[in-house]
Amino acid sequence: MGNIWAIFKKQCKDTFKNKTILIQFVMFPVLTLIMNNVITVDGMPDNFFVNLFATMYIGMAPLTSMAAVIAEEKEKNTLRVLLMSNVKPYEYLLGVGSYIWLACMFGAAIICAAGSYSPQEGLAFMLIMVIGILASLLIGAAIGTWSKTQMMATSITAPVMMVFSFMPMLSMFNNTIAKVAKFIYSEQISIMLNQISALQIEVSNICIIAVNLLLFVTLFTIAYKRCGFE
């Protein structure tokens, strides 16, 4: 537990000096606050920008941050020294992961506050965000573990992030994309967020997200077995 807390604290300090990561955490919450208050279009669904940016936030911030942090630590050998200092791989992952998760949840709270939700809806919103951020963290961890350098991580992260963050938005305008997008977790998160006022979650939503989570765990396991944290 001590090592996890030490890594968490280190990550806190580092983030404030790492603009690339910091911007990931604040960009969408700030955009949501601005767009939600500035743009009003007749016939626009309630919380349109909140749901849109919340989905994009899930597909982007945790995924890119997790991949970037792990890949950087691998590239600069800080992770190797940590492991040689008796920090266990799971402690490292929990330390970094819990920090990014918490930072993203803070961002999610800001996005939630920008929306007009009842307390129950707000709670449901945050629970949905918990699942979405967790899924993105897993795929981010898999990419970071697979990559030897930050450059490699970025080149893999960019297209993956585009798929997960933009497909839910594109599926609103294109039926063919919607047919494909329904199999990815971010689209399911988007659907659940849009149905939040009904406070109902369908079994199909949960099943698809569970399959996605399972797939990401498998991908991480493969990446770890092949590349480790070296």
Next chain:
Amino acid sequence: MSCAMMAKDLSISFAEKQVLNDINFEIKQGEIFGLLGPSGAGKTTLIKLLTGQLRQDSGYAELLGKDTRDLSTLEHRQIGIMMDNFGLYDRLSAYDNLQFYADIYHVPYDNIPDILKSMGLYEARGTAVSKLSKGMKNRLSLARALMNNAKILFLDEPTSGLDPATTREIHTILSEQKKKGTSIFLTTHNMFEAESLCDNVALLNEGLIIEYGTPTDICRKYNHLNKFQLTLKGGENISLENSRSSASQMKEYLEKELIEAIHSTEPTLETVFLELTGRGLD
């Protein structure tokens, strides 16, 4: 002196490649042991085995009296590690880097200023690592390895690419650690470092220890030429056998004060390595 670590018939391979093959050595408490070998010889792999990061295919290794496969947090807290490429957090300050490892090693924060002072880094404690010079980064990396009063230090190329003054400073620090009873496992391809610092060295080539002993003994063993190389004041170079037959000639040169310089021709660790493998240490 008790044994700080030992390896017996230690072997490991990755896929088809035999990375380490029947490695044997013993390092006593307060001994500086140098592992010399070119890049890719297996030095870092050996450190990983000894620190329990990897498991050997066969053989046995012991660290502080315990099988390296079963090292606990207790043993790990008595190990200090310095890697060749620092492993420091660039954006964090020198102080924050040490504070992070103080948390990992359970070292009180009060010790950090003294550690920084002993390394000449106290003035730069608030400076981000990315803004430190290479020598300062190296000293910070060493400070991190020393901060938990380790009984065993693993130093991977501790002076690689450093200027002579910083190298000397680091050698002084290591000698002080040795006096305190710390055992040091040093990997280097700097033969002068190995000759001046190490009690014992092992020459590692393609996963195999090809020579082991004190630097003096190894050099003496391969001293086939056994000659003196004389440079006379006129610029003439003369080679004399190191034997009774050369005594009169040497006496004559000395009496006539003709000698500008005189060198013995015993080999260095570099030339021994070259003789054994046909390749240099770099």
